[in-house]
Amino acid sequence: MPKTLLPLALAAAIALPGFARAADPLPPPRIIVSGEGEASAAPDLAVLSLSVMREAKTARAALDAGNDAMAAVIAAMKSAGIEDRDLQTGGLQINPRYNYTNKPDGNQEAELVAYQVTNTLTVRIRNIDKTGELLDKAVSLGVNQGGGISFSNEDPSKTLTEARKKAVADAMAKARTLAEAAGVSVGRVLEIVDQNMAPMPMPMSAKSFDSARAAVPVEAGENSYKVQVNVTFELK
Structure with missing residues:
Protein backbone atom coordinates (compact mmCIF):
# COMPACT_ATOMS: atom_id res chain seq x y z
CA MET A 1 0.00 0.00 0.00
CA PRO A 2 1.41 3.44 -0.91
CA LYS A 3 2.54 5.43 2.09
CA THR A 4 0.17 8.27 1.19
CA LEU A 5 -2.85 5.97 1.60
CA LEU A 6 -1.79 4.50 4.97
CA PRO A 7 -3.11 7.39 7.14
CA LEU A 8 -6.47 7.23 5.35
CA ALA A 9 -6.75 3.48 5.96
CA LEU A 10 -5.98 3.90 9.65
CA ALA A 11 -8.53 6.68 9.99
CA ALA A 12 -11.19 4.53 8.33
CA ALA A 13 -10.39 1.60 10.64
CA ILE A 14 -10.78 3.81 13.69
CA ALA A 15 -14.03 5.34 12.46
CA LEU A 16 -15.76 2.05 11.56
CA PRO A 17 -16.55 0.97 15.17
CA GLY A 18 -18.24 4.31 15.72
CA PHE A 19 -20.49 3.74 12.70
CA ALA A 20 -21.28 0.22 13.97
CA ARG A 21 -22.33 1.56 17.36
CA ALA A 22 -24.48 4.21 15.77
CA ALA A 23 -26.24 1.52 13.76
CA ASP A 24 -27.17 -0.55 16.87
CA PRO A 25 -30.95 -0.54 17.41
CA LEU A 26 -32.26 1.39 20.39
CA PRO A 27 -33.77 -0.71 23.20
CA PRO A 28 -37.56 -0.86 23.06
CA PRO A 29 -39.52 1.43 25.39
CA ARG A 30 -40.41 -0.24 28.64
CA ILE A 31 -42.32 0.27 31.87
CA ILE A 32 -41.59 -1.08 35.36
CA VAL A 33 -44.50 -1.61 37.74
CA SER A 34 -44.88 -3.26 41.13
CA GLY A 35 -47.62 -5.66 42.13
CA GLU A 36 -48.69 -7.01 45.50
CA GLY A 37 -50.41 -10.23 46.43
CA GLU A 38 -51.49 -11.72 49.74
CA ALA A 39 -52.67 -15.17 50.78
CA SER A 40 -53.44 -16.62 54.20
CA ALA A 41 -53.15 -20.04 55.79
CA ALA A 42 -53.85 -21.48 59.21
CA PRO A 43 -50.55 -22.18 61.03
CA ASP A 44 -49.52 -25.75 61.72
CA ASN A 153 -46.28 -22.88 58.66
CA GLU A 154 -43.83 -25.69 58.13
CA ASP A 155 -44.31 -25.57 54.35
CA PRO A 156 -45.88 -22.29 53.14
CA SER A 157 -44.99 -22.93 49.47
CA LYS A 158 -48.61 -23.35 48.28
CA THR A 159 -49.70 -20.18 50.04
CA LEU A 160 -46.74 -18.25 48.62
CA THR A 161 -47.56 -19.53 45.13
CA GLU A 162 -51.08 -18.17 45.46
CA ALA A 163 -49.73 -14.82 46.67
CA ARG A 164 -47.24 -14.65 43.78
CA LYS A 165 -49.98 -15.24 41.21
CA LYS A 166 -52.01 -12.43 42.73
CA ALA A 167 -48.98 -10.12 42.74
CA VAL A 168 -48.20 -10.74 39.06
CA ALA A 169 -51.86 -10.25 38.12
CA ASP A 170 -51.85 -6.97 40.05
CA ALA A 171 -48.71 -5.81 38.23
CA MET A 172 -50.17 -6.69 34.82
CA ALA A 173 -53.39 -4.80 35.58
CA LYS A 174 -51.42 -1.72 36.63
CA ALA A 175 -49.25 -1.90 33.51
CA ARG A 176 -52.29 -2.10 31.20
CA THR A 177 -53.92 0.87 32.95
CA LEU A 178 -50.80 3.02 32.66
CA ALA A 179 -50.15 2.01 29.06
CA GLU A 180 -53.74 2.75 28.03
CA ALA A 181 -53.54 6.18 29.65
CA ALA A 182 -50.35 6.87 27.68
CA GLY A 183 -51.83 5.68 24.38
CA VAL A 184 -49.61 2.62 24.02
CA SER A 185 -50.01 -1.10 24.65
CA VAL A 186 -48.21 -3.61 26.84
CA GLY A 187 -45.88 -6.08 25.18
CA ARG A 188 -43.93 -9.04 26.47
CA VAL A 189 -42.53 -9.39 29.97
CA LEU A 190 -38.81 -8.60 30.13
CA GLU A 191 -38.07 -9.23 33.81
CA ILE A 192 -39.78 -10.25 37.07
CA VAL A 193 -38.21 -9.69 40.50
CA ASP A 194 -39.86 -11.50 43.43
CA GLN A 195 -39.81 -10.17 47.00
CA ASN A 196 -41.78 -12.23 49.52
CA MET A 197 -42.42 -11.09 53.09
CA ALA A 198 -42.78 -13.62 55.92
CA PRO A 199 -45.50 -13.12 58.53
CA MET A 200 -44.51 -11.49 61.81
CA PRO A 201 -44.52 -13.71 64.92
CA MET A 202 -47.29 -13.18 67.47
CA PRO A 203 -45.54 -12.34 70.77
CA MET A 204 -46.67 -13.27 74.27
CA SER A 205 -45.12 -11.28 77.10
CA ALA A 206 -43.48 -12.80 80.16
CA LYS A 207 -46.24 -11.31 82.35
CA SER A 208 -48.64 -13.77 80.76
CA PHE A 209 -46.75 -16.61 82.41
CA ASP A 210 -47.41 -15.19 85.87
CA SER A 211 -51.15 -15.46 85.34
CA ALA A 212 -51.14 -18.87 83.62
CA ARG A 213 -53.95 -21.13 84.77
CA ALA A 214 -55.08 -24.69 84.14
CA ALA A 215 -55.55 -24.05 80.44
CA VAL A 216 -53.81 -21.05 78.91
CA PRO A 217 -56.09 -19.70 76.15
CA VAL A 218 -54.16 -19.60 72.88
CA GLU A 219 -55.59 -18.61 69.50
CA ALA A 220 -53.44 -19.34 66.46
CA GLY A 221 -55.44 -17.32 63.91
CA GLU A 222 -54.01 -17.20 60.39
CA ASN A 223 -50.66 -16.28 58.89
CA SER A 224 -50.73 -13.81 56.01
CA TYR A 225 -47.99 -14.10 53.41
CA LYS A 226 -47.38 -11.02 51.29
CA VAL A 227 -45.46 -11.00 48.03
CA GLN A 228 -44.30 -8.00 46.04
CA VAL A 229 -43.04 -8.29 42.48
CA ASN A 230 -41.41 -5.76 40.19
CA VAL A 231 -42.25 -6.51 36.57
CA THR A 232 -40.65 -4.91 33.52
CA PHE A 233 -42.87 -4.85 30.40
CA GLU A 234 -42.05 -3.91 26.84
CA LEU A 235 -44.26 -1.17 25.39
CA LYS A 236 -45.60 -1.25 21.86
Missing part, protein backbone atom coordinates in the same frame (compact mmCIF):
# COMPACT_ATOMS: atom_id res chain seq x y z
CA LEU A 45 -46.51 -25.06 63.94
CA ALA A 46 -46.18 -23.21 67.25
CA VAL A 47 -42.81 -22.16 68.66
CA LEU A 48 -42.43 -21.48 72.39
CA SER A 49 -39.49 -19.73 74.00
CA LEU A 50 -39.32 -20.79 77.66
CA SER A 51 -36.77 -19.55 80.19
CA VAL A 52 -35.89 -20.60 83.71
CA MET A 53 -34.15 -18.00 85.88
CA ARG A 54 -32.66 -18.98 89.22
CA GLU A 55 -30.71 -16.90 91.73
CA ALA A 56 -28.31 -18.04 94.46
CA LYS A 57 -25.34 -16.86 96.49
CA THR A 58 -22.91 -18.70 94.22
CA ALA A 59 -22.88 -19.28 90.49
CA ARG A 60 -22.65 -23.03 91.09
CA ALA A 61 -25.77 -23.09 93.24
CA ALA A 62 -27.72 -20.94 90.76
CA LEU A 63 -26.63 -23.13 87.86
CA ASP A 64 -27.60 -26.33 89.67
CA ALA A 65 -31.04 -24.94 90.51
CA GLY A 66 -31.58 -23.81 86.92
CA ASN A 67 -30.41 -27.16 85.56
CA ASP A 68 -32.83 -29.08 87.78
CA ALA A 69 -35.79 -26.90 86.76
CA MET A 70 -34.97 -27.03 83.05
CA ALA A 71 -34.42 -30.81 83.16
CA ALA A 72 -37.93 -31.19 84.57
CA VAL A 73 -39.35 -28.98 81.81
CA ILE A 74 -37.57 -30.95 79.07
CA ALA A 75 -38.75 -34.26 80.54
CA ALA A 76 -42.33 -32.97 80.62
CA MET A 77 -42.13 -31.85 76.98
CA LYS A 78 -40.86 -35.27 75.90
CA SER A 79 -43.53 -37.09 77.89
CA ALA A 80 -46.13 -34.94 76.11
CA GLY A 81 -44.90 -36.18 72.73
CA ILE A 82 -42.41 -33.47 71.75
CA GLU A 83 -39.56 -35.06 69.79
CA ASP A 84 -35.87 -34.41 70.42
CA ARG A 85 -35.55 -32.56 67.09
CA ASP A 86 -38.12 -30.02 68.31
CA LEU A 87 -36.26 -29.16 71.53
CA GLN A 88 -33.31 -26.78 71.35
CA THR A 89 -31.40 -24.82 73.97
CA GLY A 90 -31.70 -21.18 73.00
CA GLY A 91 -29.19 -19.71 75.44
CA LEU A 92 -27.52 -19.90 78.84
CA GLN A 93 -26.52 -16.79 80.78
CA ILE A 94 -24.74 -16.42 84.13
CA ASN A 95 -24.73 -12.88 85.53
CA PRO A 96 -23.67 -11.46 88.89
CA ARG A 97 -26.10 -9.17 90.69
CA TYR A 98 -24.79 -6.23 92.69
CA ASN A 99 -26.22 -3.82 95.22
CA TYR A 100 -24.91 -0.29 94.92
CA THR A 101 -24.66 2.10 97.87
CA ASN A 102 -23.72 5.77 97.75
CA LYS A 103 -20.62 6.76 99.70
CA PRO A 104 -20.10 10.17 101.39
CA ASP A 105 -17.53 11.12 98.76
CA GLY A 106 -20.13 10.73 96.00
CA ASN A 107 -18.85 7.44 94.64
CA GLN A 108 -20.77 4.17 94.66
CA GLU A 109 -19.72 0.95 96.33
CA ALA A 110 -20.72 -2.31 94.65
CA GLU A 111 -21.53 -5.37 96.74
CA LEU A 112 -21.96 -8.76 95.10
CA VAL A 113 -25.18 -10.24 96.49
CA ALA A 114 -26.07 -13.13 94.15
CA TYR A 115 -25.68 -14.82 90.81
CA GLN A 116 -28.49 -15.18 88.29
CA VAL A 117 -28.60 -18.05 85.80
CA THR A 118 -31.05 -18.02 82.90
CA ASN A 119 -31.54 -21.10 80.72
CA THR A 120 -33.74 -20.78 77.62
CA LEU A 121 -35.42 -23.60 75.72
CA THR A 122 -37.06 -23.35 72.29
CA VAL A 123 -39.92 -25.80 71.77
CA ARG A 124 -41.56 -26.50 68.41
CA ILE A 125 -45.10 -27.83 68.81
CA ARG A 126 -46.50 -29.57 65.73
CA ASN A 127 -49.90 -30.17 67.30
CA ILE A 128 -50.76 -26.55 68.06
CA ASP A 129 -53.93 -27.55 69.93
CA LYS A 130 -51.61 -28.63 72.77
CA THR A 131 -49.84 -25.26 73.01
CA GLY A 132 -51.83 -23.94 75.97
CA GLU A 133 -51.54 -27.23 77.85
CA LEU A 134 -47.77 -27.41 77.37
CA LEU A 135 -47.30 -23.78 78.35
CA ASP A 136 -49.23 -24.32 81.56
CA LYS A 137 -47.19 -27.42 82.36
CA ALA A 138 -43.92 -25.56 81.77
CA VAL A 139 -44.93 -22.73 84.10
CA SER A 140 -45.95 -25.23 86.78
CA LEU A 141 -42.48 -26.78 86.57
CA GLY A 142 -40.64 -23.51 87.11
CA VAL A 143 -40.56 -21.51 83.88
CA ASN A 144 -40.68 -17.88 85.00
CA GLN A 145 -39.49 -16.00 81.94
CA GLY A 146 -40.24 -16.28 78.26
CA GLY A 147 -39.62 -14.66 74.93
CA GLY A 148 -43.03 -15.49 73.54
CA ILE A 149 -45.04 -17.63 71.16
CA SER A 150 -44.95 -17.54 67.40
CA PHE A 151 -47.10 -19.43 64.91
CA SER A 152 -45.80 -20.43 61.50
